Amino acid sequence: MGDKQTLADRVDALLINPDVITKIEVQDGFIISNSPNTQKSLQIYAYITNNESIITPDAARRGLEIYGEELTTEAKANPGKHPSIDTLEVIARGKPVHSHVVTPYSAKPIPEHIRKAMPEIAERFGTPIHIYDEDGIRQSCRQFNSAFSWVPGQFKNFFAVKACPNPFLMEIMLKEGFGADCSSAPELTLASEVGFAGQEMMFTSNDTPDSEFQYADKLGAIINLDDITHIEALERATGSLPELLCFRYNPGNKCEGNVIIGNPVEAKYGLTHEQIFEAYKIAKEKGVKIFGLHTMMASNERNPKTLTRQAEIMFNLAAELEDKVGVNIEFINLGGGVGTSYKPWDREVNIEEVGGMIATVYGNILSGVASPRIFTECGRAITGPHGWLLTGVRHVMEKHRDYVGVDATMADLMRPGMYGAYHHLTVLGKENAEHNMIVDVVGSLCENCDKFAVQRFLPEIQIGDLIAIHNAGAHGRAMCFNYNGKLRSGEVLVRSNGEIELIRRPETERDYFATLNFPGSGYAHLAK
Numbered sequence: 001m002g003d004k005q006t007l008a009d010r011v012d013a014l015l016i017n018p019d020v021i022t023k024i025e026v027q028d029g030f031i032i033s034n035s036p037n038t039q040k041s042l043q044i045y046a047y048i049t050n051n052e053s054i055i056t057p058d059a060a061r062r063g064l065e066i067y068g069e070e071l072t073t074e075a076k077a078n079p080g081k082h083p084s085i086d087t088l089e090v091i092a093r094g095k096p097v098h099s100h101v102v103t104p105y106s107a108k109p110i111p112e113h114i115r116k117a118m119p120e121i122a123e124r125f126g127t128p129i130h131i132y133d134e135d136g137i138r139q140s141c142r143q144f145n146s147a148f149s150w151v152p153g154q155f156k157n158f159f160a161v162k163a164c165p166n167p168f169l170m171e172i173m174l175k176e177g178f179g180a181d182c183s184s185a186p187e188l189t190l191a192s193e194v195g196f197a198g199q200e201m202m203f204t205s206n207d208t209p210d211s212e213f214q215y216a217d218k219l220g221a222i223i224n225l226d227d228i229t230h231i232e233a234l235e236r237a238t239g240s241l242p243e244l245l246c247f248r249y250n251p252g253n254k255c256e257g258n259v260i261i262g263n264p265v266e267a268k269y270g271l272t273h274e275q276i277f278e279a280y281k282i283a284k285e286k287g288v289k290i291f292g293l294h295t296m297m298a299s300n301e302r303n304p305k306t307l308t309r310q311a312e313i314m315f316n317l318a319a320e321l322e323d324k325v326g327v328n329i330e331f332i333n334l335g336g337g338v339g340t341s342y343k344p345w346d347r348e349v350n351i352e353e354v355g356g357m358i359a360t361v362y363g364n365i366l367s368g369v370a371s372p373r374i375f376t377e378c379g380r381a382i383t384g385p386h387g388w389l390l391t392g393v394r395h396v397m398e399k400h401r402d403y404v405g406v407d408a409t410m411a412d413l414m415r416p417g418m419y420g421a422y423h424h425l426t427v428l429g430k431e432n433a434e435h436n437m438i439v440d441v442v443g444s445l446c447e448n449c450d451k452f453a454v455q456r457f458l459p460e461i462q463i464g465d466l467i468a469i470h471n472a473g474a475h476g477r478a479m480c481f482n483y484n485g486k487l488r489s490g491e492v493l494v495r496s497n498g499e500i501e502l503i504r505r506p507e508t509e510r511d512y513f514a515t516l517n518f519p520g521s522g523y524a525h526l527a528k
């Protein structure tokens with residue numbers, strides 16, 4: 001009984017939703033179908049299947065650890081009783097095998113109005129093109145506001161502009177009551193042009209030039225310092241410290257970090273535990289009256305317990321700062337990093353649940369001490385799932401592997417090439433066709449990592465098909481680049497009333513040449 005409970009806990013921690021998995025087909029005909037008895041195996045197999053639809057021997061060993069010693073020993077003594085464990089034992093001692101997690105289209109559907117608009121968007125503006133759903137973005141904003149509606153003195157999410165720096169989308173967020181989290185002068189300009197004013201902007205940067213401190217100060221943005229030496233730097237840049245000041249905390253080994261954001265001990269950001277006490281003391285002595293506290297410990301974090309634990313660290317720190325330095329912390333910014341479900345079987349973050357769990361910890365630690373406001377600065381969780389990169393198929397090729405060549409490249413969406421991130425693909429019109437071809441979906445960049453999918457099971461694809469790359473609404477168009485002379489893609493917003501609006505045109509060669517003034521080259525005339 002005790003062991004069973006432990007297995008349930010271990011499986012739960014994988015954050016997989018088995019309800020959306022029809023079956024898992026493992027090479028050599030081993031299939032795990034979805035039934036009440038197989039749901040734990042489905043979750044374990046979905047978890048150990050990597051982004052290339054492969055279970056490696058190492059991943060199989062990890063899977064066996066999740067099943068636990070009692071079950072694996074029982075399986076060894078009774079061959080055939082636990083086929084899912086027997087199969088992992090074979091993979092663990094052998095070679096990597098293909099594993100196909102089969103989900104219906106309904107597991108990660110494109111909202112009907114967006115799905116319908118896609119062919120028209122491709123026709124009118126060409127591909128590749130980024131597409132956003134106004135309705136979806138508004139819904140995310142409202143879910144955040146509702147999840148933290150318990151916050152005394154009002155909650156605010158400062159949308160991380162770097163995630164999707166388009167003023168049309170930022171305008172929607174301003175109207176939903178969000179602020180703007182800016183990390184550079186151009187982002188501050190973007191935010192203030194949209195209409196964010198003063199403390200509706202938070203300026204969180206690192207290795208900051210004096211000129212940006214001056215600009216943030218002039219706009220009246222909340223300035224968040226990344227280092228203890230920046231107190232002097234800010235004073236030097238602006239002549240005096242502002243009345244309100246915030247510091248970014250790096251928890252060091254109090255928090256584990258992850259592959260994307262790195263281990264806090266190795267991260268360049270923020271003040272250490274000792275430094276943060278010193279910093280508030282200095283700032284107080286220098287006349288700062290109002291204090292904020294900030295951190296950014298997570299990236300794409302979907303575990304409510306981890307997010308709550310991070311909040312708990314910050315609440316304890318705020319209480320300690322009040323106690324030891326005698327400063328009133330007026331707000332705590334918990335940073336961004338709330339995750340989204342890139343894979344259809346990734347369990348969705350329930351932000352209402354997260355807000356509720358954080359409220360409990362807040363009540364336990366801070367009630368009676370002070371009532372700081374709570375801020376976040378999430379980007380991905382707001383726009384990520386409500387954006388798609390639409391791309392057209394140019395070539396279907398058979399080499400050592402089978403390839404589908406599309407007109408988007410890693411220059412339009414860097415995440416898969418940069419860190420092997422999974423982005424789900426829907427081939428329009430073939431949503432319900434059998435996904436029985438194993439292909440790499442590639443762009444035209446002269447880099448072999450320019451792949452949107454590696455060894456992915458997809459339906460049979462023809463030249464001219466349209467493929468929607470999901471969850472491209474954050475850190476997507478924002479990270480576009482011009483390597484190989486690639487022109488950056490445009491952006492379209494599908495409005496709540498169904499209108500299709502081009503909110504950023506695709507680049508032309510003129511844009512590409514605009515910054516060159518090579519003598520006699522004639523490039524300048526191309527840029528006109």
Ligand SMILES: Cc1ncc(COP(=O)(O)O)c(C=O)c1O
Binds near residue numbers: 474
């Ligand atoms: C300081 C800071 N805040 C917020 C964010 C936004 O993160 P996310 O889009 O994952 O919420 C980032 C992302 O890089 C960041 O560096």
